[in-house]
Amino acid sequence: KNPVEFFRHTTWNRDINALLAGGSVDFCLHASFMSIGQWWGMLHHHPDTRMMLWCESNLASSRVNSGPGGWIKARLIRAADAFACPGERAVEYIHALEPSSKNTPVVWLPNIVDTGLFRGRVAAHRAERDAIRREAGVAENELLILGVGRHVHNKGFGQLLDAVAAVPGPYKILISGGGNLRDGWIADCARRGIDGRLRFAGEIKEQELV
Numbered sequence: 001k002n003p004v005e006f007f008r009h010t011t012w013n014r015d016i017n018a019l020l021a022g023g024s025v026d027f028c029l030h031a032s033f034m035s036i037g038q039w040w041g042m043l044h045h046h047p048d049t050r051m052m053l054w055c056e057s058n059l060a061s062s063r064v065n066s067g068p069g070g071w072i073k074a075r076l077i078r079a080a081d082a083f084a085c086p087g088e089r090a091v092e093y094i095h096a097l098e099p100s101s102k103n104t105p106v107v108w109l110p111n112i113v114d115t116g117l118f119r120g121r122v123a124a125h126r127a128e129r130d131a132i133r134r135e136a137g138v139a140e141n142e143l144l145i146l147g148v149g150r151h152v153h154n155k156g157f158g159q160l161l162d163a164v165a166a167v168p169g170p171y172k173i174l175i176s177g178g179g180n181l182r183d184g185w186i187a188d189c190a191r192r193g194i195d196g197r198l199r200f201a202g203e204i205k206e207q208e209l210v
Helices: 003-008 012-024 036-043 067-079 088-097 099-103 113-133 157-166 184-194
Strands: 027-031 050-053 082-085 106-108 144-150 170-178 197-204
Touching: 050 067, 067 088, 067 099, 082 088, 088 099, 157 170, 157 184, 157 197, 184 197
Parallel strands: 027 050, 050 082, 082 106, 144 170, 170 197
Antiparallel strands: none
């Protein structure tokens, strides 16, 4: 009865694919390359349903650009009526996988930060700044850098470790998040002797992080 609520609380499944195939949906924003069920829904949608493909990958971050996976991605790209991308590198990635897509329209959807959310909290907690820095082991003359994201290959934290090892200086980096590469990165930091400048804080709740 309420399509918005239906989609909000339903994982991608046969019911959604049936709606797409039957022509009940006028427009669908498709999160790219997520699951076999989603691939099927996009490739078999009704001709009257307009499909927009969201893509934030780039050639450096994606590891599946050839073989069966690359072929499926190219098929999905050809099936799209438009693309939604946060930046130029995502568009370059799409065009590299499927050159015929260069004439397909692109809607720019940059990642957005709610600055109002941060302004109020920064002002409220500025008095706690010194205590927070001491707790993180940051000296007065050091720069504190915060990184937030899942500990997976395409977030680039592995390259960050290489950069920290190559660039000494008065700074410390605090990384928040979780993922299957975390333990390996922590061990790598200790092996390289950079664990004093780069700390993995684990997952931090949004309210505490902001």
